[in-house]
Amino acid sequence: MLNMDFTQPIVIETVNIPWINSPADGVGRKPLERENPESGHTTSIVRFAAGSHFPRHEHPLGEEILVLDGVFSDENGDYGKGTYLRNPPRSAHSPFSKTGCTLLVKLEQFDPRDQQSVRIDTAQTPWQPGIGGLQVMSLHEFEHEHVALVCWPAGERFQQHRHFGGEEIFVLSGTFKDEHGSYPTGTWLRSPHLSSHYPYVDEETIIWVKTGHLPVTT
Numbered sequence: 001m002l003n004m005d006f007t008q009p010i011v012i013e014t015v016n017i018p019w020i021n022s023p024a025d026g027v028g029r030k031p032l033e034r035e036n037p038e039s040g041h042t043t044s045i046v047r048f049a050a051g052s053h054f055p056r057h058e059h060p061l062g063e064e065i066l067v068l069d070g071v072f073s074d075e076n077g078d079y080g081k082g083t084y085l086r087n088p089p090r091s092a093h094s095p096f097s098k099t100g101c102t103l104l105v106k107l108e109q110f111d112p113r114d115q116q117s118v119r120i121d122t123a124q125t126p127w128q129p130g131i132g133g134l135q136v137m138s139l140h141e142f143e144h145e146h147v148a149l150v151c152w153p154a155g156e157r158f159q160q161h162r163h164f165g166g167e168e169i170f171v172l173s174g175t176f177k178d179e180h181g182s183y184p185t186g187t188w189l190r191s192p193h194l195s196s197h198y199p200y201v202d203e204e205t206i207i208w209v210k211t212g213h214l215p216v217t218t
Contacts, residue, residue, distance in 0.1 A: 003033040003190075004041070006166065006215050010190040011181065014045050026052025032188050035108075042107040043188075048072065053096035062110030063087040064147075066170070066208055070101030079119070084139045084147075086110075086118035104170055104208070114142040122149055132156060144212035152176070152201040160198040166214030167191045174205025193217055 003010050012032055019028035023038070026049035035041040048054075048070075065072070065085040072079045074093040079085060087093065089112050118140055127135035135151040144165050152174070169176065169189040176183045178197040183189060191197070193216050 001035060002031055004035055006190075007192050007217055009180075009192060009195060010188070011183065012188045013184065013186060014188055015186045019047065022046075022054075024052065024054045027054055033190070040108055042105075043109075044105050044107075046103045046105045048095075048097035048101050048103075050100040051098065052100075053094065056092060056094040058090065058092040059087055059107060060089060061108040061112065062089045062091070062114065064106040064109065066104040068102045068104060068172075070097060071099050072097055072101040072103055077119070080121070080123070082122040084118065084120040084122055086116065086140060088115045088117055091117070109213070111142060111145075114145075116140070116142070127151060132158065134158070145210065146212055147208075147210045150207050150209055152205045152207070154202065154204050157200040158198070160196060162194050162196040163191055163211055164194065165212035165216055166193045166195065168210045168213070170208040172206045172208055174201060174203050176205050176207055177201060190214070 014030055014032070017030050019030060022029050028047045030045040032043045032045070033041065067079050067081050067083045069081055072095065074095045076093065089110050120139055122137060125137055127137055130136040130150065133153045133156050137149040139149065140147040171183050171185050171187045173185055176199065178199045180197060193214055
């Protein structure tokens with residue numbers, strides 16, 4: 001197992017960890033959290049070389065993808081940089097990339113009742129006003145789980161707050177900060193249930209953020 005104690009905060013600068021070969025030729029991974037080597041709860045950065053593919057497979061508890069670079073494809077379509085996808089529990093596909101791509105991938109983490117298939121091109125989706133100067137792009141909600149992109153303008157400060165059900169962040173651009181540290185582009189953070197912080201930025205910063213999905217412990 002890797003980073004599966006959800007009571008502990010995790011911070012990983014993904015650019016600084018090595019690629020590991022997957023069972024498919026041309027597909028590399030940077031595991032961030034992993035229940036088993038090839039199954040169960042997993043979060044990874046995944047890279048498809050140009051012309052590579054992965055055999056058809058099923059996702060018993062779903063798959064969540066954010067395309068970080070390049071064009072990702074399967075038999076259902078082509079998905080460029082910024083596309084957010086959710087493949088529901090028991091779905092199956094045969095992924096590939098003609099030109100190469102890099103992805104944030106989360107496997108086997110859905111509630112079995114969450115059967116919505118999601119395809120959002122965030123490059124073409126308008127931002128909505130959030131608290132203060134923040135701009136928000138909602139991507140998915142199911143009960144306590146919320147997924148969004150958040151754009152922080154330069155110099156923005158947010159009030160200190162707690163995360164019921166925890167918080168997970170991937171920094172897409174800029175540098176995200178709080179009283180605990182500074183997190184450049186490519187950093188993955190996981191904060192446990194009822195953790196708190198005082199976030200801010202000095203430069204414009206965009207993050208992918210998920211809240212309310214981690215185990216609620218007493």
